[in-house]
Amino acid sequence: MQHTGRIHHAFLLRGISGNGKHAFAMRWANALICEDTRTAMRPCGICRGCILFGAGTHPDVEIVESPPGKRNIGIDQIREVIEHIWLSRQFASWKPVVVPGAECMTISAANTLLKTLEEPPGKAVFILITDRSDRLPITVRSRCRFLDFPIPPKELVLPWLAEQLPPSADTGLLLAASGGAPLLALRYGKGDTLQQRTALHKELTMLLTGKANPMIIAARWKTLGCAVVLPWILSYVIDLIRLRFREELQPTLHSDDAAALRRLAGKLDSSFGYRLLDRCLETRRVWEDSTSLNELLLLEGLAIDFTIYDS
Ligand SMILES: [Zn+2]
Structure with missing residues (x-):
């Protein structure tokens, strides 16, 4: 051309x-x-x-x-x-x-x-x-x-992903965790990103069930940075809301966490779920619009929001 x-x-x-x-x-x-x-x-x-x-x-x-x-x-x-x-x-x-x-x-x-x-x-x-x-x-x-650039069909990506990674890699989980994006799934498969993401989702479940201190959790999130953790937190909340209404849906988490999330979703007050979603989107907007904000403070605020759940 x-x-x-x-x-x-x-x-x-x-x-x-x-x-x-x-x-x-x-x-x-x-x-x-x-x-x-x-x-x-x-x-x-x-x-x-x-x-x-x-x-x-x-x-x-x-x-x-x-x-x-x-x-x-x-x-x-x-x-x-x-x-x-x-x-x-x-x-x-x-x-x-x-x-x-x-x-x-x-x-x-x-x-x-x-x-x-x-x-x-x-x-x-x-x-x-x-x-x-x-x-x-x-x-x-x-x-x-x-x-x-639409998300390519899973049937095409999974065999390609399997060729790139060791046989032990859970390609289905990697692809789900990356929202269907092949190169992101590959990056997840090569580093410890998926483990980090799983750890973060466990922390969110602990916050929701009152088993963790939001300040300590937020300090760990800060080491990963808002660019990394905010999309993960958002996807967790979306999974939670989806599971609340459609129990058979496969969440994008590791199966151990999926079971915990499913139990949690069953007890979830849906208005609380939507409030959390709003807070996640608002936090992301604040972070995107500002160049000099205190990330720790922002993450602490969000972590605290997860603890205000008394089901
Ligand atoms: Zn040339």
């Missing part, structure tokens, strides 16, 4: 985390700067462009991410990229700009990018990636062509 010159200039890759958007975007960016015109949308892997891309030093490729230790993509980063696109000497036919975590752009960064998305310099191609497109300003979204 790129060699015929017919291409849209701004794309938004949407879908849940860990389902291949990033890998796709990088391969696409590589294909855009590949100098071998015979391979169409496949990078040849051996030309000068591909070699520089592989080394992360291609002068026409921009990857815009939040800096280490920060959660936002700031206006200065966007300005720098735009300046570079306009001023730099062109080496390849296209200048791909990949923005993983596009929802992390601050409002001013997004507004600055907007002007360039409206009138992009001739050969720039913006590839924005997000698993939370609802957090991107509508003005940015409306200037992009969407490419949606």
Whole structure:
């Protein structure tokens, strides 16, 4: 497509985390700067462009991410990229700009990018990636062509996952825990993430049954960070509510915990369940909107909410 010159200039890759958007975007960016015109949308892997891309030093490729230790993509980063696109000497036919975590752009960064998305310099191609497109300003979204990455069917993913992991791995559980995202499931299978997640779910059950101190639990959560624990806590609460109404549903937990959760759900006051859900969503919103909040305080508040249950 790129060699015929017919291409849209701004794309938004949407879908849940860990389902291949990033890998796709990088391969696409590589294909855009590949100098071998015979391979169409496949990078040849051996030309000068591909070699520089592989080394992360291609002068026409921009990857815009939040800096280490920060959660936002700031206006200065966007300005720098735009300046570079306009001023730099062109080496390849296209200048791909990949923005993983596009929802992390601050409002001013997004507004600055907007002007360039409206009138992009001739050969720039913006590839924005997000698993939370609802957090991107509508003005940015409306200037992009969407490419949606749906959750692939389990029947396709499970055999692939089994090939990648040792035979002892519980691929069904890994996939359920990752919300169906294959690459996230693989990451879970290779580290101790699943154990951490199981431990957190046990802690939530203990909090709900008054068997744990919320301050101690919150301090442990803090070591994992809000980015990790908030989605897990949310999925636990959703499982709890689902089990309350549809007992036969398979929760996304380890089977030992599933039994405990099922018992708990049976006694759950549904209005309490919904209150917890609201609190989880509210906590996530506060965390996403703030750059300098006290994570421990936020997590303590949430842990305490789980103890206010007297069934
Ligand atoms: Zn090439």
